[in-house]
Amino acid sequence: MRDRRISVALLLPSLVGIILFLIFPVVQLVLPVIFGVKSNETYFSFLKATYNQQIIFRTIGIAFVTTLGLLVLAFPFAFWIAHQRVKVRKLLSLVILFPMLTNAVVRNFAWILILGRNGLVNTLLMDLHIVNQPVRILYTNTAIVIGLIYLFFPVMVTMLIDSIVSLDQSIDEAAAMSGAGPLTRFFKITLPQLTTSLLTGSILVFAGAMTAYTTPQLLGGNSSLVLSTLLYQQSMTLGDWRAASIVALTLILIALASLSITKVITKRISGGNEV
Amino acid sequence: MRQKKHWLLTLYGYLMLLLLLLPLVLVVVTSFGSQAAITFPIKGFTLKWYANILSQPDFVTGFKTSFAVAVTASFLAIVIGTPAVYALTRRGIHHANWFQTVFLSPTLIPEIVIGFALFQSLVIGIKLPLMPVLITGHFLLSVPYVIRMLTARLLLFDQTIEEASWLSGASKIKTFFRVVIPNISGTLLAIFIMCFINSFNNIPITLFLNGPSLTMLPTAILNYLQNNYDPTVSAVSVILMLLTGLMMWLMERMNGLTHVNEHLNQKGQK
Numbered sequence: 001m002r003d004r005r006i007s008v009a010l011l012l013p014s015l016v017g018i019i020l021f022l023i024f025p026v027v028q029l030v031l032p033v034i035f036g037v038k039s040n041e042t043y044f045s046f047l048k049a050t051y052n053q054q055i056i057f058r059t060i061g062i063a064f065v066t067t068l069g070l071l072v073l074a075f076p077f078a079f080w081i082a083h084q085r086v087k088v089r090k091l092l093s094l095v096i097l098f099p100m101l102t103n104a105v106v107r108n109f110a111w112i113l114i115l116g117r118n119g120l121v122n123t124l125l126m127d128l129h130i131v132n133q134p135v136r137i138l139y140t141n142t143a144i145v146i147g148l149i150y151l152f153f154p155v156m157v158t159m160l161i162d163s164i165v166s167l168d169q170s171i172d173e174a175a176a177m178s179g180a181g182p183l184t185r186f187f188k189i190t191l192p193q194l195t196t197s198l199l200t201g202s203i204l205v206f207a208g209a210m211t212a213y214t215t216p217q218l219l220g221g222n223s224s225l226v227l228s229t230l231l232y233q234q235s236m237t238l239g240d241w242r243a244a245s246i247v248a249l250t251l252i253l254i255a256l257a258s259l260s261i262t263k264v265i266t267k268r269i270s271g272g273n274e275v
Numbered sequence: 276m277r278q279k280k281h282w283l284l285t286l287y288g289y290l291m292l293l294l295l296l297l298p299l300v301l302v303v304v305t306s307f308g309s310q311a312a313i314t315f316p317i318k319g320f321t322l323k324w325y326a327n328i329l330s331q332p333d334f335v336t337g338f339k340t341s342f343a344v345a346v347t348a349s350f351l352a353i354v355i356g357t358p359a360v361y362a363l364t365r366r367g368i369h370h371a372n373w374f375q376t377v378f379l380s381p382t383l384i385p386e387i388v389i390g391f392a393l394f395q396s397l398v399i400g401i402k403l404p405l406m407p408v409l410i411t412g413h414f415l416l417s418v419p420y421v422i423r424m425l426t427a428r429l430l431l432f433d434q435t436i437e438e439a440s441w442l443s444g445a446s447k448i449k450t451f452f453r454v455v456i457p458n459i460s461g462t463l464l465a466i467f468i469m470c471f472i473n474s475f476n477n478i479p480i481t482l483f484l485n486g487p488s489l490t491m492l493p494t495a496i497l498n499y500l501q502n503n504y505d506p507t508v509s510a511v512s513v514i515l516m517l518l519t520g521l522m523m524w525l526m527e528r529m530n531g532l533t534h535v536n537e538h539l540n541q542k543g544q545k
Contacts, residue, residue: 007362010359014418018418028400077291098299105493105508109302113305123314231388235394236482
């Protein structure tokens with residue numbers, strides 16, 4: 001059984017590291033919320049508070065609008081890139097990755113410059129005499145949505161490009177020869193083949209938007225709190241760890257739920273042949 | 276696949292590309308403006324904000340610490356993760372899927388939650404100093420990159436080369452270090468860079484685990500931004516963008532960005 005011992009030795013360090021330093025702390029965090037004294041009561045009273053409800057609905061709303069916006073904006077863009085020559089496509093993929101790999105502070109600072117009180121948008125609006133006073137865009141839900149769309153645009157586009165490139169062209173040609181017009185072909189042939197990546201991309205982005213921290217912190221601030229910024233505020237500013245743990249559990253549940261949905265979708269569409 | 280391109284689509288493509296880069300260009304432009312308040316259009320031309328970076332002790336020490344933490348965490352993740360990936364791809368482990376899920380679990384839990392959990396149980400709970408916990412947090416962030424990018428590489432790597440080495444009398448350990456590692460060194464370097472970028476840029480975990488004695492660059496900029504709104508932030512942003520550009524260039528030379536795309540794709544499927 002020497003062989004088996006070697007396998008264990010190779011796997012053990014990573015396994016122990018993750019169980020000890022990730023799974024254990026997270027379990028320690030959520031267990032009191034689930035099984036603690038009067039835990040149900042605290043959880044429900046948390047959910048019942050109008051203030052918290054507002055934040056939960058705001059978080060869901062922002063994630064939903066972000067996902068919808070991304071679908072509309074990224075889909076044609078991915079199509080455009082997918083139809084370029086291979087070299088150009090590679091170069092463009094690099095270019096769109098750049099903002100995502102740039103530090104979140106930099107990315108969001110750029111949007112503060114654009115959306116702020118004396119920012120680019122307000123300067124333009126006032127110079128053109130469209131408004132007399134600066135419009136408040138920064139520290140609103142709109143600013144968060146814009147920042148999140150900017151953050152996840154490369155993710156969505158990258159996910160779509162690959163499946164657009166690998167579309168089976170012969171089906172489209174067959175449909176064309178059978179007399180189907182371009183619109184019919186798009187909705188009846190192309191779109192169904194892209195359903196999986198559109199759905200998985202949407203869920204990925206939705207979950208990401210619900211749990212992202214830096215973007216809502218910098219563009220929403222304290223006047224537009226979402227769950228992740230509420231977690232930080234409750235734990236580090238207000239010192240209410242119980243409330244923070246409840247928010248943490250909620251965020252974990254959101255992440256796990258979206259993962260399970262993605263798994264079910266990929267399984268169903270690929271006919272149970274999921275790798 | 277190529278079709279007749281529609282001019283409207285082309286126009287849209289260029290417009291989005293412009294929108295994607297415009298915010299970053301704006302940061303670069305504002306870093307040269309001579310006025311302390313950032314207004315549009317900028318007035319004058321100066322490099323004093325770049326000099327001002329160096330007079331902010333938090334930025335200088337923050338850069339050093341962030342750099343050191345990122346290097347340590349990425350290195351740890353590769354050293355600890357590589358054997359695990361090797362075992363999973365080569366040794367026919369039972370329940371390999373289960374192990375994969377555990378190794379990828381840092382991507383399943385929101386970063387802000389990881390930060391809070393580590394702070395609560397390791398810093399407050401068992402009173403560990405901040406630095407090792409911070410490195411642990413960044414190590415956790417890096418492990419999934421090692422697992423995903425290296426699994427993809429090792430599955431492509433021809434196993435018969437290893438068998439040839441074994442048959443020629445080399446031990447399995449010797450084969451691993453003399454045959455496997457040299458063949459995947461490009462990928463390892465690409466993984467290292469990816470982990471480095473991710474760790475160096477991280478905010479949610481870092482925010483819980485830094486303190487007066489432990490300054491990290493992104494959180495130092497965040498703090499500065501809370502009290503000041505001057506082009507120093509633009510200048511330091513430009514430096515960070517140059518760093519990102521350099522890293523991407525290095526990674527492209529390793530052909531590693533294809534792996535990044537793969538990573539993004541798998542994120543949605545696993």
